[in-house]
Amino acid sequence: MSGPVLSLRDVRKTYVMGDLRVDALAGVSMDVYEGEYVAVMGPSGSGKSTLMHILGCLDVPTSGTYELAGTDVSRMTEAELAEVRNRRIGFVFQGFNLLPTLNAWRNVELPLLYAGVSRDARRRRAAEALERVGLADRLDHRPGELSGGQQQRVAVARALVTDPSLILADEPTGNLDSRATADVLGLFEELSSAGRTIMLITHEPDVAAASARTVRIRDGLVDLATAGAA
Amino acid sequence: MTTLETFRSALQALHSHRLRSALTMLGILIGIAAVILTVGLGQGAQAQVQAQISKLGSNLLVVTPGSTTSSTGVRGGRGTSSTLTNADAQALTAVSVAPDIRAVAATATSNQSVTAGSTNWTTTVVGTTPSWAQVRSRDLSAGRFLTADDIAQGRAVAVLGTETVTQLFNGRSPVGQSVSINGSTFTVVGVLTAIGSTSTTANEDDQVIVPQTAFATRVAASSARAAVSTIYIEATSQGTLTAAYQEAKSLLLTRHGVTTTAADFTISSQQSLLQTATATDRTLTILLGGVAGISLLVGALGIANMMLVSVAERVREIGLRKALGATPSAVRRQFLFEASSLGVSGGVCGLVLAGTGAVVLPHFLSQPVTISATAAAAAVGVSLLIGVVAGVYPASRAARLAPIDALRND
Numbered sequence: 001m002s003g004p005v006l007s008l009r010d011v012r013k014t015y016v017m018g019d020l021r022v023d024a025l026a027g028v029s030m031d032v033y034e035g036e037y038v039a040v041m042g043p044s045g046s047g048k049s050t051l052m053h054i055l056g057c058l059d060v061p062t063s064g065t066y067e068l069a070g071t072d073v074s075r076m077t078e079a080e081l082a083e084v085r086n087r088r089i090g091f092v093f094q095g096f097n098l099l100p101t102l103n104a105w106r107n108v109e110l111p112l113l114y115a116g117v118s119r120d121a122r123r124r125r126a127a128e129a130l131e132r133v134g135l136a137d138r139l140d141h142r143p144g145e146l147s148g149g150q151q152q153r154v155a156v157a158r159a160l161v162t163d164p165s166l167i168l169a170d171e172p173t174g175n176l177d178s179r180a181t182a183d184v185l186g187l188f189e190e191l192s193s194a195g196r197t198i199m200l201i202t203h204e205p206d207v208a209a210a211s212a213r214t215v216r217i218r219d220g221l222v223d224l225a226t227a228g229a230a
Numbered sequence: 231m232t233t234l235e236t237f238r239s240a241l242q243a244l245h246s247h248r249l250r251s252a253l254t255m256l257g258i259l260i261g262i263a264a265v266i267l268t269v270g271l272g273q274g275a276q277a278q279v280q281a282q283i284s285k286l287g288s289n290l291l292v293v294t295p296g297s298t299t300s301s302t303g304v305r306g307g308r309g310t311s312s313t314l315t316n317a318d319a320q321a322l323t324a325v326s327v328a329p330d331i332r333a334v335a336a337t338a339t340s341n342q343s344v345t346a347g348s349t350n351w352t353t354t355v356v357g358t359t360p361s362w363a364q365v366r367s368r369d370l371s372a373g374r375f376l377t378a379d380d381i382a383q384g385r386a387v388a389v390l391g392t393e394t395v396t397q398l399f400n401g402r403s404p405v406g407q408s409v410s411i412n413g414s415t416f417t418v419v420g421v422l423t424a425i426g427s428t429s430t431t432a433n434e435d436d437q438v439i440v441p442q443t444a445f446a447t448r449v450a451a452s453s454a455r456a457a458v459s460t461i462y463i464e465a466t467s468q469g470t471l472t473a474a475y476q477e478a479k480s481l482l483l484t485r486h487g488v489t490t491t492a493a494d495f496t497i498s499s500q501q502s503l504l505q506t507a508t509a510t511d512r513t514l515t516i517l518l519g520g521v522a523g524i525s526l527l528v529g530a531l532g533i534a535n536m537m538l539v540s541v542a543e544r545v546r547e548i549g550l551r552k553a554l555g556a557t558p559s560a561v562r563r564q565f566l567f568e569a570s571s572l573g574v575s576g577g578v579c580g581l582v583l584a585g586t587g588a589v590v591l592p593h594f595l596s597q598p599v600t601i602s603a604t605a606a607a608a609a610v611g612v613s614l615l616i617g618v619v620a621g622v623y624p625a626s627r628a629a630r631l632a633p634i635d636a637l638r639n640d
């Protein structure tokens with residue numbers, strides 16, 4: 001059977017701040033199938049990052065179910081979730097989240113460290129990933145010694161280094177010029193044709209155009225026509 | 231993640247906060263060094279006391295005239311009017327009534343001015359029997375000791391302590407020379423081997439030993455001829471010391487026709503006196519060790535505090551590591567490793583400091599410091615334990631953080 005890899009059913013995420021309740025997600029149902037290339041678009045504050053965090057097993061819904069490859073995520077233990085995040089998902093954060101004390105390749109090797117890869121292999125694979133994003137000559141630079149766009153590409157390299165089957169990218173081209181954007185999109189294209197499932201958030205229609213499907217989100221709700229849910 | 235990798239990450243993290251790590255380590259360092267040194271001083275003092283016991287003869291009982299109600303065996307009215315006699319000493323040597331007593335030496339002492347040529351020296355003159363050397367475990371460095379013949383003949387011969395020789399003969403060999411005591415001339419026949427002065431007893435190297443018969447006729451005042459000031463008893467072994475004590479006590483009570491409550495003599499063992507001294511040392515050691523232990527506890531709190539601060543300020547890092555696949559146990563291990571590395575390195579540095587102190591301190595305190603391998607191993611073990619215990623709470627706090635909450639933290 002080939003059910004959806006990602007399947008959300010009536011997922012809500014509510015933040016309570018004093019008397020104020022914010023429904024970052026107000027009942028989202030959507031499916032993403034293996035090998036799909038999906039773009040997520042929506043205004044600022046519409047809940048895109050919140051959605052991505054839930055899909056990346058970094059956050060849990062207030063209600064509703066999320067099944068990853070047929071498994072209900074809420075039933076997994078912390079250690080199982082850690083393994084899923086480590087082996088199956090490559091996550092590009094909106095705010096990069098690089099460790100300032102580590103240089104570029106040390107940042108990129110982190111997921112491999114937790115996967116138990118040997119030191120030599122880690123260094124080699126981290127260098128390869130950085131080369132793919134065009135930073136072969138910045139291996140030993142710390143985040144503070146890199147431009148915003150370069151930091152963003154380090155974050156992309158880190159998401160790719162484990163060769164995950166699912167890539168979740170929160171505005172991976174937000175800080176890039178058109179050439180670097182084209183490079184990163186080319187990379188995603190390559191991965192997509194190699195069968196990886198890709199989901200990326202963007203504000204730019206050009207970027208969204210590269211994908212096969214665009215999911216539109218507004219005020220915590222997904223436009224039903226784009227949700228892909230059965 | 232392998233243990234080695236965890237360890238490497240932990241060291242990296244400590245390295246990136248060098249100053250803070252060093253200061254935290256210092257707390258453990260001082261605590262461990264203080265504990266090892268105080269315990270080492272205590273053990274050194276005890277070893278010294280043990281050495282004194284063996285110098286004095288470990289199977290030794292000392293009978294002195296006068297009673298005492300004190301349980302510590304402190305002497306009562308010594309020399310007021312001696313109730314002990316040579317006959318008492320003779321009776322104690324009978325194997326039938328006192329099988330656990332090997333040898334007995336009665337002594338009478340008197341402070342006298344001793345003259346050799348024109349040199350004059352005031353010292354203790356001891357009148358005793360040949361068994362004295364055995365009972366007091368003393369050897370001769372020159373000449374011979376008193377013989378049974380000397381006693382029987384009442385010969386005026388003397389054996390000198392090394393200090394006395396130095397004072398009277400200024401390095402010349404005294405054997406064959408004569409000294410004058412209380413107007414009588416004594417021939418020096420031997421010199422005692424030095425045992426070194428001990429803090430708890432009179433100078434054992436400064437005395438003149440003469441036969442008890444010659445002492446009675448030529449040295450003692452006429453009223454105290456038969457009296458002895460101390461009877462030394464050697465038990466057959468350390469294990470029979472108590473039995474020997476009972477035998478001597480009941481025999482002397484019978485001979486003097488008194489009951490225990492009216493006893494006119496006191497029997498003490500050198501060991502019991504020294505044990506009192508040892509106990510005092512031990513109390514002091516425990517007290518100082520306790521203070522040092524508190525400083526170690528403060529050091530442990532320092533580690534816990536630093537780790538908590540470290541967790542708080544590295545919330546983002548922890549969140550990111552978890553987002554990238556660190557399991558809660560991997561995070562916990564990293565923080566535990568950091569804490570225990572601080573503990574162990576503090577402990578090892580403390581040990582080195584204590585080792586230096588053990589070499590340097592005796593020059594200032596004239597007290598030996600003993601650092602045993604067990605104490606050293608225990609110190610490192612304890613500092614590791616401190617690191618682990620101080621790290622457990624911060625580490626589990628770090629492990630419990632939810633990845634996204636941690637990442638959002640600013």
Ligand SMILES: Nc1ncnc2c1ncn2[C@@H]1O[C@H](COP(=O)(O)OP(=O)(O)OP(=O)(O)O)[C@@H](O)[C@H]1O
Pocket residue numbers: 015016017022023024042043044045046047048049050051094638
């Ligand atoms: N931790 C939080 N506590 C309270 N409210 C939150 C929290 N995180 C997000 N929100 C709210 O949830 C809503 C959705 O936020 P989200 O970050 O998902 O937006 P977004 O679509 O990614 O926006 P952007 O395009 O600006 O990145 C926002 O209104 C935000 O204020």
Ligand SMILES: [Mg+2]
Pocket residue numbers: 048049050094170
């Ligand atoms: Mg966002």
